[in-house]
Amino acid sequence: MTLTKKMNDKEVPKQGMLQNVMKQFDAASELMNLNPNIKKILSVANNELIIHFPVRMDNGDVEIFKGYRVQHNNALGPYKGGLRFHPTIDIDAVKALAMWMTWKTSLAGLPYGGAKGGIQMDPLKYSTSELERITRRFAYALGDNIGPEHDIPAPDVNTNAQTMAWIADTYMSTKTPSERSKNQHVVTGKPVGSGGLEGRDRATGFGVFLTIKYWAEYKNIDLKDKTFIVQGFGNVGYWASHFLQEVGAKMVGVQDAFGTIVNPKGLEVESLLNHTLANDGSILGFPDSEAVDKDSFFELECDICIPAALGNQITEERARKIKAFLIAEGANGPTTVEAEVILKDRGIDIIPDILCNSGGVVGSYFEWLQNRNGELWGLDEIMIKLDKKIKEVFKKVYETSQLKNLDMRSTAYMIAIERIERAYIQRGIFP
Template identity: 40%
Template sequence: MSNEQKKESPTDTVSYFFNVAAEQLGLSEEICQTLIKPYREITVEVPLRRNNGHLDLYTGYRVQHNGSRGPYKGGIRFHPTADIEDVRALAALMTWKTALADIPFGGAKGGVTCNALELEKDELERLTRIFTSKISLILGAQRDIPAPDMGTDAQVMAWMMDEYGKRHGHTPEIVTGKPIELGGSIGRNEATGHGTSVIIAEAIADFNLSFDKVVIQGFGNVGSHTALYLEQMGAKIIAISDYYGAIHNPNGLPIQQLFQYAAERRPLTDYSDADQISNQEILELECDLLIPAAIGGVITGENANRIQASAIFEAANSPTTISGEQVLADRGIPVFPDILVNAGGVIVSYFEWVQNIQQFRWDINRVDKEMKEMLIKAYKNVSEIHKSKGVSLRTAAFIVGVERVAKSTELRGYLT
């Protein structure tokens, strides 16, 4: 990896794409400085007594980036890469994502630097409760509403809701992505993957793309549900990957069977009727659609020249670096950006929040219908700007989101 690649941080990446959009919009330096910096950052110590008696000290974070359009909204990740730099960048990304989707939230992100896979269930619960208690003063159903992310799930959200409720009373709308039995929304668990398939369906028709050969890096919640929905649409998934490695079969993979592997936490490499390849090699396979659905920063200036996809759909957050994006643009490979592609999750989180406040549950038909309408509207806004202004799809998406946040910031009088 070059020195240039090493220096490119997640915050650098998000700030760069923001600045490109801000220049297109002609925003003043004053408002740019206001929009780019987070409103609040909190760092907490999270001591965890392990089952072996050892006391481990973890560090947790919550960054509230911008709340001019509504309460802060963003996931909680328990992952080794969840440091302040990562969380800060993802919080900003959430601001532009919620604005692009046109839902009444701002942007936030949180996390604990740990490997959730190494923790027993009771250890994970204790970690969650300690972290929640440390940040509870800045949370609130009308202030800051967490959701699941890497290393967290509906069960973790249930523990967070319960811990917060000990201090503030029963408040199901304090988190989204909860179990349905505790006020979660039907359709939320699969929403990000489902939404990814909705965007892909629109783009296939709009850009004359094919999905005869689809590659998905990552087979967690997002990647696995994306694969399921694409298979139902008639796509052939030829390669997928998880934490342990990747598998490839040019004739297609049995997604339903491998979805069960993921549910049972079995490595995909246990599947024998496919070639085993690395998580790097999967990105460089010849394919129609490449869908990064794992960690950020995987497509860089170093490997972008070896990408053989006709189009890239970012189901993960920030999988493409600045230099990677520039190489892909020079090669004419369209990149459909994360803040559009994976927005289905936060849209249905918004629906869950609304249902909790109203104490009235929607059925799956309403959830799916309204999610699709909002995603397609966002897609059309991005596509129109992309074509009319001749800018990249990412710049078009940022233009929509940044312009909305800038307007709400001005209307609130934050610049006076």
């Protein structure tokens, strides 16, 4: 039975992602014969923080919020991971997301570990001034549990550059004047004028596009005139669609929190973005589109499916109905383990989340380096660096998967976990 929870009068799945990531981890551990002692370490998070904090609302009332920060592992470097504001956030979901971040940063070859966090709330119910106070109070409550060389948050679902600017300012205000300049990189994903990276907004979606592009090149498939559908038309979904349209692919279906629209002849990406900006973020009412039932989204005729919203969206039932020949996981954990078995049996390829959406954390690493070293990089240079890194990681995963006759998720997990295992073996375990 799927438990659900109300959000804006719509039913959304209650995330059970922890079971999913643990099944994936167990399967990869068995395949690679992971050292049992290291498996014990990686099976649990290093630290789990649950914070209750009060915030005064615009009407003078005080509301209590619940925030989370889970630091899964830092064997390879500081904890790194996003903050999301969403009603479905709970400790299990954050633990799962933190573990995925550990694998993602390791797979990308970055000097980071994995963390995740957020606040259990629906941000649409609060004014901008209330969101600022909620964010700043949460950052203050986290205190030195975050830090530029310890744990570096970033944007995630329902958070953005403005959110990061509030957190950075709050954190730096707790430091002495001489320390403030050394703490700007406490978060990444900041506005460009506040130490952010040029192009960070498109990094994750660009990475999704690049992994699709390189997959197509290995398969000798021309993306021109190929059709795709996108679940989630936020930062990731929009930019992935933008770059796919640039190479001639055609978006034929989109789903967001408001509904689902289709047009077999194509939906123009930039026009849809402008429509959402003028309609409180909603895709509904877009000209030359038809609104269809939300449950029909994964049944739409298409070549490529990009889930770029929340976890556990592709279930067993939906996996049997998917028409695409490729699923590119723009979201974290969008496919259940049981659904993946069905998709593999049907011959549908999956570019796993820890590879597909890693452009965001690679971009975050570039921003962190810029702040740390006092450098400034131009957009063209950044896009070239992103492309080079994603190409390098994709090549390693794809070619190893072919060599070992494994799916890409198993291969990506093994590569990521082997790097962490090697670090533990070389350094030993204290004491």
